[in-house]
Amino acid sequence: MIDRGGKGLLLGGHNEFLEYAQLYYGVTSSMTTQMMMVIAQENLETHIGKELEKEALSDLINPLQVWITSASSPASYSLIPILISGEVFGKNTEISLTLFDQPKVENYLKVMVMETQDMASQILLRTSYCTKIEEAFRQAQVIIMLDENTEKEVTSLEDCLRSKVSLCRLYAYHIEKNAQESVRVIVGGKNFVNLKTILLMQFAPTIAHNIVAVAMGVEGQARAMVARKLKTTSSCIKDVIIWGNISGNNYVDLRKARVYGYDSAIWGPPNYSRPVLSLLFDREWIQKEFVMTLKNMTATGKLFGGILAAHSITTTLKYWYHGSPPGEIVSLGVLSEGQFGIPEGIVFSMPVKFENGTWMVLTDLENIEISGKIMNNLTSDLFQEKLVALGNNIIFQPYRSGNVFRYFTSLSYYEEH
Structure with a gap:
């Protein structure tokens, strides 16, 4: 095996290696097969070491995955600048921010992403938006649930209460499926905050201990x-x-x-x-x-x-x-x-x-x-x-x-x- 540009090649015996070296490099060698195998092993170990080092460095700069639901709500405009200021998670904690909302506000989310990027925060590594529920909360470590935006007419208090069940069941399913096991979910706002929190706990029992309501x-x-x-x-x-x-x-x-x-x-x-x-x-x-x-x-x-x-x-x-x-x-x-x-x-x-x-x-x-x-x-x-x-x-x-x-x-x- 030889290493060229980080790539390895397995060859048979000594003659096969010489033929390859002559065709590929235009050179011949009198080096013994045993010596070539020693060098090939050293090259392989060096290559593996470099790859492990890259992975370790990647882990060090892996940003904190933060998701905001109902991101088109007015509260987001005040929330985002504080999140990316470094005052919440720390000045040395880089974050990846994802804005989640319904497909009908996609253009609005695009504008919010651009405005967030224009702030040029030093700790904001990535900003994106998501409108597909099946992709929601991918690798999330922090989920901020804001009051949902709705244009549906509420006919009664009972209908409003029952509507929270379908929402929380849907969110809980994708949180357990897509988010990290240590995800922290924080429910804020004024729209049945306690109820939504207990429903999330009930439908996502594996992370129930990490769900709280803001008071x-x-x-x-x-x-x-x-x-x-x-x-x-x-x-x-x-x-x-x-x-x-x-x-x-x-x-x-x-x-x-x-x-x-x-x-x-x-x-x-x-x-x-x-x-x-x-x-x-x-x-x-x-x-x-x-x-x-x-x-x-x-x-x-x-x-x-x-x-x-x-x-x-x-x-x-x-x-x-x-x-x-x-x-x-x-x-x-x-x-x-x-x-x-x-x-x-x-x-x-x-x-x-x-x-x-x-x-x-x-x-x-x-x-x-x-x-x-x-x-x-x-x-x-x-x-x-x-x-x-x-x-x-x-x-x-x-x-x-x-x-x-x-x-x-x-x-x-x-x-x-």
């Missing part, structure tokens, strides 16, 4: 309202907890919320903070304006603006990959395993922290117990959504519990102070 949009709205009331910035408000249905019946819990750098008579170092409820003296505002404004903003179908949706998704992804700030509480929609007395089998927003590439429910938090009456109010609609969507119930029947606040305001705190 930071609701958290951001609550923090901003509190900040405006206290005349500070929303970044100074931390540890607001969102319980329950992200795009429906939920509670905004201020019992652990704290404000940092607050301009008052009491000052401290940068890490000094004060409980939010110790500074909110307007009980009527909490019970009425705060509750009703958030209720209206978080209702299903009331879309987040593109900026807030993109920020909440990318911040959650950043924490998932690099960890959340130490000691900070983050709200996340995850599958309940009975924590805090929450029934199993539903996706429920609850307090977590991100660490070492995963998330952990903060079951060790003190004084955040939820009464049975409030828990029923939180979980009933989630079970109803699931039962109606899967056809076990025909009609959606909202939970009625009398005069129950939809948001935690820690009334016991005011009674004590």
Whole structure:
């Protein structure tokens, strides 16, 4: 065997080699066959070593495969620049971005691909689009599910719920079939977020542990309202907890919320903070304006603006990959395993922290117990959504519990102070 330009050739004996060498190179050799075989073996080993080196280098520069569903939605325009900035996955992590949507918006996706390429991001290795469901999520490592675009007229709440089943079953099948085993799926937006997350888990059980729902949009709205009331910035408000249905019946819990750098008579170092409820003296505002404004903003179908949706998704992804700030509480929609007395089998927003590439429910938090009456109010609609969507119930029947606040305001705190 001889090696020429990285190609090998197997020959029979010494005479055959000499004839080939004379015809191909125009030269003859008196080298023995044994010596030629030694050289051929060395050439082969060198060639194999070079190929292995190429494969290793290829693995090093293999980009992170990121897919966005419903990519023609307005949120994508705010989402894409953040994803390719290096702030989410890291400045040294190259990514390949694929925009997935329906065939009817193909021309729109082409324009989005060109605009994304025009940004000349240093970490964006490839940008493409996909409109064929059978090709969806090929080698995906991160899948961002945005609210789907639909022009179909919704005749009833029940029809809308049932429509999520076919969508999630289709997506789940191709995720399990085409995506990488370690794929992370993050469901964002305001369109039955908890329901879509639990359906994906049910139809794609092999990756269920890596599917989450984003709750930071609701958290951001609550923090901003509190900040405006206290005349500070929303970044100074931390540890607001969102319980329950992200795009429906939920509670905004201020019992652990704290404000940092607050301009008052009491000052401290940068890490000094004060409980939010110790500074909110307007009980009527909490019970009425705060509750009703958030209720209206978080209702299903009331879309987040593109900026807030993109920020909440990318911040959650950043924490998932690099960890959340130490000691900070983050709200996340995850599958309940009975924590805090929450029934199993539903996706429920609850307090977590991100660490070492995963998330952990903060079951060790003190004084955040939820009464049975409030828990029923939180979980009933989630079970109803699931039962109606899967056809076990025909009609959606909202939970009625009398005069129950939809948001935690820690009334016991005011009674004590």
